[in-house]
Amino acid sequence: MSGRDDGSALLEVQGLVVTYPVRRGIVGALRRRPRRYVHAVDGVSLTVRTGEMLALVGESGCGKTTTAQAILGMVPTVSGEIMFRGEDVTALGPRAMRPIRRKMQLVYQDPYESLDPRFRVRATVAEPLRIHRVGGSKDDRDRRVVDALQRAEMQPPELYADRYPHELSGGQRQRVAIAASLVLDPELLVADEPVSMLDVSVRAGVLSLIDGLRRRGDVGVLMITHDLSTAAHFADRIAVMYLGRIVEEGPAREIVRDPRHPYTKALLSVVPKRDPRDRTTPQILSGETPNPVDVPSGCRFHPRCPVAEDRCRSIDPRLAPVEPGRGDHSAACVLVSGEGEVRMMAGDSSGGT
């Protein structure tokens, strides 16, 4: 299988903002209380190249799943650009989006729920072909289904094609779901916590499968996960999100071994290690992630930050290289970027420039 890596960015997101209105309730609506918004994603920029895996890491509610949904056109964006192969897809209507959606596929978290229990494996994998009217004859479709099952390492495909989901194990179901995403020959795979519902012993297999697909140069992968260990093992780059923003981004090894942002440091310190001799004192942040309706002023991490200074209350730091001239590792913290570009918190919080 030939790769299609031409070095250019497959997906380029710039200053993405997604908000949801907050329910006001009847009393609020009657009092004409102003409608408030949750800034689920508040100025996110990221790039995925063909053959690359980017892990978007963060705690629940940090906006990582909303980012993925916005990229796939499943939720409307407020501002920002989503360039897929150089074309801004935020401006496209559903009809124009259709051929592009074929090239971006989502792998869902829970393979116990994402497969129709009444569909045999063959029908599940063939469904995208039918929907997009790809593959003229039945023979042609069958060939593509078998091919996709093979790429998902369901060997031999004939053994599985006529089974129902309840006859498969969790790992096999996720492989079927991956096969169903591969059948349209996508260029971007968005994997939303692809193994969190699977047993530990089969997780590595599913992750290696996704890893292999991108290493062969077929696809670029955006993996959404809360598990830093998994991200460290399989991704090229890690982007850490906190409260709708990317706070640190860089090569996976570097993020794990040399984190710069205080949030990343704390997050890494609480990940349990396998080796019982390696019991480090976790740096436990008190409290929970604040509600994204009331984003703290200045640096949004400052109320929980162990090293926050006075200026952190007022300065909203933007992502900047951790060292001058280093484009590949950046953090959004005034203490890291030093004199790096900072800007005052203006009246709006719409991120970007």
Next chain:
Amino acid sequence: MSSPLLEVRDLHVWFDLPRHRELHAVQGVSFELEAGDRLGLVGESGCGKTTAILAVMGLLPPSASVAGSVLLDGENVLVGGEDSVRPHRWVDVAMVFQGAMNALNPVKTVASQIAEPMELHGTASGADARRRAGDLLEMVGIGAEAGERYPHEFSGVMRQRAAIAMALACGPKLLLADEPTTALDVMVQAQILELLVALTKDLGLTLVLVTHDLPVVAQVCDRAAVMYAGEIVESGPMDALFHEPRHPYTRLLFAATPDLYGEDEVLSIPGAPPRLDEPLVGCPFRPRCDRAFDRCVTEHPSPKPVAERHMAACHLNDVPAASA
């Protein structure tokens, strides 16, 4: 020498299935706990770990039948079924359930729910129970005044903390925690685990932590028992399990778990656990084992001591100069 706090001997649990079939969920589990121990009960879904501790609590449904003995301070609490477990449940042994968010009654204040088991078991009543509930909430880090609020006003972590406070209501000696952090983010997971460890140290509580997450056990427990297909295949000090595993499943399970700084390739274990509704012949792990040999096909390995307080059920340990 005094008897151990908890001793489980040859525990079996069967579940009725339609058409007169049975699921042999727990197949002869034995382990013991000294006061103050922190034991991790590790295994994948369906291995029987939750069923085993529900049996200890006497909380199995009518479709279950149980054999074996559960000795609490030397007294067999299983001998008379529900009637002999009830006096101990919540008083001597308490449990924190998986998804504890749903274990709270939405229409009662949190403090009154913590006071309830005290009144039921007669350990405290009225104002006394209320005061104790406040103390417990303080202890789990919520604060006594939060007790007057309702569960829906709590966040996920606070509910989990409240559920722990509820388990501690009658001052049990043994706390069974079933996947207490599975649905939580790492940061709050760390908070809950820190709390559990602190409680065992401050109150001299004995903890059984049931989880599928090996690193969590590695960080929290001194000892662990690894379950597979309804049996404990290896148990021993956590350190020995990681550095010198004597059962291939333990070794492969660690190898399948990614570590933040690990350099080795993460490998999955091919295949799936056996069905427990059919009799097993030979070693249950054999079809997935990378070191299986002819003896594993026919002979069921029983747990044997391999080192100090370290047991493993694997034929490889009988072969000289071969270790799992």
Next chain:
Amino acid sequence: MSRLFIEPGLADAEPSKRARGSLLWDVVRERPSAAIGAALLGTFVLIAVFARLIEPYGIHQQVGPVFQRPSAHHWLGLDDGGVDMVSLLIEGARISLTVGFAAALVATFIGGGIGVLAGYFGGWTDVVLMRITDYFLVVPDVPLMIVVAAIWGPSLFHIIVVIGILLWTTTARIIRAQVKSVRERVYVKRARSLGAGNFRLIFRHVLPQVAPLMIANVVLTIAVAIFDETALAFLGLGDPTSTSWGTIIEHAFLRTAMSRGAWWAIVPPGVCVALVVMGCYLLGQAIEDALNPRLRVAHLSVKTFRLRPLAGRSEEAV
């Protein structure tokens, strides 16, 4: 691409012929009440289908004196016209079941359609359709049926339509609730995000999932429809040219069977109605129970686990 992921015991097993959803068969196999219900209903359906072949005498043929007692020749005696009761009951089964099944299908078609549309599209569609359903729900069925049947005139077709358009409301509400939950399932969302249209989503993903519930509803509606038809016929609003169980009862009642002590002319059709209705309820209820996991929760029971002596580990250890 060389790794094999064949599970032990899976490679040699045949893929099953049926989806997990073919639960109708499982329900009948596992629940005695369902089996009894299915047997009752099945027997009457067979009788109705082969009615013309098994009727021992003609249904317009006088074979003896009026209200003759049951005898070896005529097991259930004769009616007011000297016609064999067994033959009449068999003919009655044919008509009553036809009306019941047809009316239930009409009701399920309307109710299922409205339920699916309201549940699937939600929003204003849902609000409007459910308001209409509410109006139909509060209209008293039997009086309206009487009025409509009286206006349209007595004919079998009219009876079927009248019953059908009055019985769909429950089905609509139940199906709507189920569809609302199914459309939120991840696999439906996945198909939608793939670009599947509403038609495909409804017919390929949603309907198959609510089909068992619809079948349970059809069965329960048949019972109500047969009951209603009997009531209408008894009130003289049935089709005079056909013989249903209701018309048999009506005739016997009008021709003073009661005062003459001719119980055999009036009790057997009533028993037939009761048996069919019971069969439908047993079967329909069993299917509904099987579909609703909340009714199967074990820990609500006050019973607890059982102890079992351990007969040595020898059996397991072999």
